[in-house]
Amino acid sequence: MKPLPLFPVSTVGSWPRPQELLRALRRKQQGQVTAEEFSRIADAAVLEALRCQESAGIDLVTDGEQRRDNFYSFVAEKLDGVRLMSLAEMLDVVEDKAGFERILQTLDVPAFSIQNPTCVGRISLREPLALDEYCFLRQHTNRPIKVPLPGPYLLTRAMWVKEVSRAVYPSKEDLAEDVVAVLRQEAFALRDAGVDFIQFDEPVLTELVFTQGQTRTFMCAALAARKDPAEELEFAVALINRVVAGLDGVRTGLHICRGNWSQREETLLSGSYHPLLPYLARINVQQLVLEYATPRAGELLPVTGKELGLGVVNPRTADVEAVEGIVERVREALRLLPPENIFLNPDCGFGTFSRRPMNSLEIATKKLEAMVEAATVLRREFQDTSTVRRVAGALPGNG
Amino acid sequence: MLFFQVRFCGLPSSPRGMCMTDYTWTVRVERVGEQEAKVFSRNHVFVVGEQASFRETDPHPSAVEYLLGALGGDLLRGFQIQAARQRVAVDALEVMLSGRLNNPLSHLGVVGEAGHPGLESIQGTFYVSADADRSALEEMWRAALERSPLFNTLRRSVELSLELRVML
Known part of the structure; x- marks a missing residue:
């Protein structure tokens, strides 16, 4: 792994996509563009996303998830046994249509705009999930690279749609076995290729604790009905730990947020991470990438023995956070954690869903610059601390 | 899904449910149970709860x-x-x-x-x-x-x- 400075600045993953890429994504889904033509357009978009990050001074870069329709649906193109279904298609097959309608209203999106990877057969890796994305980015930057992957609990709950999946996997727990195998295969391939940071996205963990009393609320797209929240959280912890078991030599992280589908903050979930803490403590990743830039996240909580990817800017607002405010937020975190355990990042991606970017390119870039400026202020303040650190071997293992 | 389409076919004899002379449409609705009604509309039938x-x-x-x-x-x-x-x-x-x-x-x-x-x-x-x-x-x-x-x-x-x- 490449060394990082103190208070490294990163993103959670996605970046607003240019219009040409959005058109190409649409045409690709309709089979109207060749893979080569799509790659040509996507390559250019990735390079532009990289240029924005490098110009802003981001320490740990991503490819902006430019090739992905959203942060987890892209697996449908890479896995056998999975079909991309729009929520409009799924409305035809799911029994609980009223529940789905509530989901769509919460999301504030049309059913045609969100694609869900749906399990329709036995799943296996047809091609790498993200290794090609990493290899392309590696050719164009010397900076450390973060690769986001959908977490095993998210994928299991999203892909297992009872009406079409049960013929192959009688329960979502059955499907989870193969999801773990696929993600392990990918994570080890990424590690072997030299990826610096693998981030697993598990936004649905907050859905478990912040929507009690509702039988089915949405975080991502289609979600298989859940059991008791405590039972589900134990299930999630076990799945994540199985994916990262023995995955040494690469930094691993877990991103958990409360939704990133709307600029209407009131439609997003709200609540402290407190109910999740006992479970997060047992998850064997080095870093928790958490949103802390809005009051919805509640108070900062200690994450003993782990790094914190501290959300310091809201990806959904037009106002760019003041540098002083970001510095102050980090100072609050410093009461709980040593400086070397704090990374700076936005609360979530700027383009989680391709067709629903949360901000313009200009505002997103300014937010990155604000984080970098804050990190510069903090580094000056803590300059007596080692400036180069976090190399392979200095990290706790993955259990 | 419902499709609401009315075609003016121009034929001398108007289709059932549509008057060609003054452009009015007619549906016939019958009670078929305690809590539902059946609607007959040209060549269509649908049920209202x-x-x-x-x-x-x-x-x-x-x-x-x-x-x-x-x-x-x-x-x-x-x-x-x-x-x-x-x-x-x-x-x-x-x-x-x-x-x-x-x-x-x-x-x-x-x-x-x-x-x-x-x-x-x-x-x-x-x-x-x-x-x-x-x-x-x-x-x-x-x-x-x-x-x-x-x-x-x-x-x-x-x-x-x-x-x-x-x-x-």
């Missing part, structure tokens, strides 16, 4: 839902016609409509309740994904609204608030 349902599930859509669905179908079809005229390829269209009664308790017959059981407002979002500029899509949307029979009926009696949202 409650007037307004307050339950999670029902065997059939309520009259209020048919009204909202009819408005949605009208708007979608109207937009599609405008798009075809402009030779714009539409990838996807979808409309979400929510209707709110002035006072549901009046509908339920609660004594002493003020207000009325009619629709107070209809709010909605019309989503379009198409290979066209936003200004062109807005123009099509305006034309679709101008020519919509149901929109122009309802807007005279209900607070109608519709938003066009262009999806990339």
Whole structure:
């Protein structure tokens, strides 16, 4: 792994996509563009996303998830046994249509705009999930690279749609076995290729604790009905730990947020991470990438023995956070954690869903610059601390 | 899904349910159970459940839902016609409509309740994904609204608030 400075600045993953890429994504889904033509357009978009990050001074870069329709649906193109279904298609097959309608209203999106990877057969890796994305980015930057992957609990709950999946996997727990195998295969391939940071996205963990009393609320797209929240959280912890078991030599992280589908903050979930803490403590990743830039996240909580990817800017607002405010937020975190355990990042991606970017390119870039400026202020303040650190071997293992 | 289409075929004998001379449409509605009614409309038959349902599930859509669905179908079809005229390829269209009664308790017959059981407002979002500029899509949307029979009926009696949202 490449060394990082103190208070490294990163993103959670996605970046607003240019219009040409959005058109190409649409045409690709309709089979109207060749893979080569799509790659040509996507390559250019990735390079532009990289240029924005490098110009802003981001320490740990991503490819902006430019090739992905959203942060987890892209697996449908890479896995056998999975079909991309729009929520409009799924409305035809799911029994609980009223529940789905509530989901769509919460999301504030049309059913045609969100694609869900749906399990329709036995799943296996047809091609790498993200290794090609990493290899392309590696050719164009010397900076450390973060690769986001959908977490095993998210994928299991999203892909297992009872009406079409049960013929192959009688329960979502059955499907989870193969999801773990696929993600392990990918994570080890990424590690072997030299990826610096693998981030697993598990936004649905907050859905478990912040929507009690509702039988089915949405975080991502289609979600298989859940059991008791405590039972589900134990299930999630076990799945994540199985994916990262023995995955040494690469930094691993877990991103958990409360939704990133709307600029209407009131439609997003709200609540402290407190109910999740006992479970997060047992998850064997080095870093928790958490949103802390809005009051919805509640108070900062200690994450003993782990790094914190501290959300310091809201990806959904037009106002760019003041540098002083970001510095102050980090100072609050410093009461709980040593400086070397704090990374700076936005609360979530700027383009989680391709067709629903949360901000313009200009505002997103300014937010990155604000984080970098804050990190510069903090580094000056803590300059007596080692400036180069976090190399392979200095990290706790993955259990 | 409901499609509301009326064809003026120009034949001497008018099809059942439509009078060719003064452009009126007729449906016949029969009681078929305690809680449902069957509608015969030209060559179509569909079933209406409650007037307004307050339950999670029902065997059939309520009259209020048919009204909202009819408005949605009208708007979608109207937009599609405008798009075809402009030779714009539409990838996807979808409309979400929510209707709110002035006072549901009046509908339920609660004594002493003020207000009325009619629709107070209809709010909605019309989503379009198409290979066209936003200004062109807005123009099509305006034309679709101008020519919509149901929109122009309802807007005279209900607070109608519709938003066009262009999806990339």
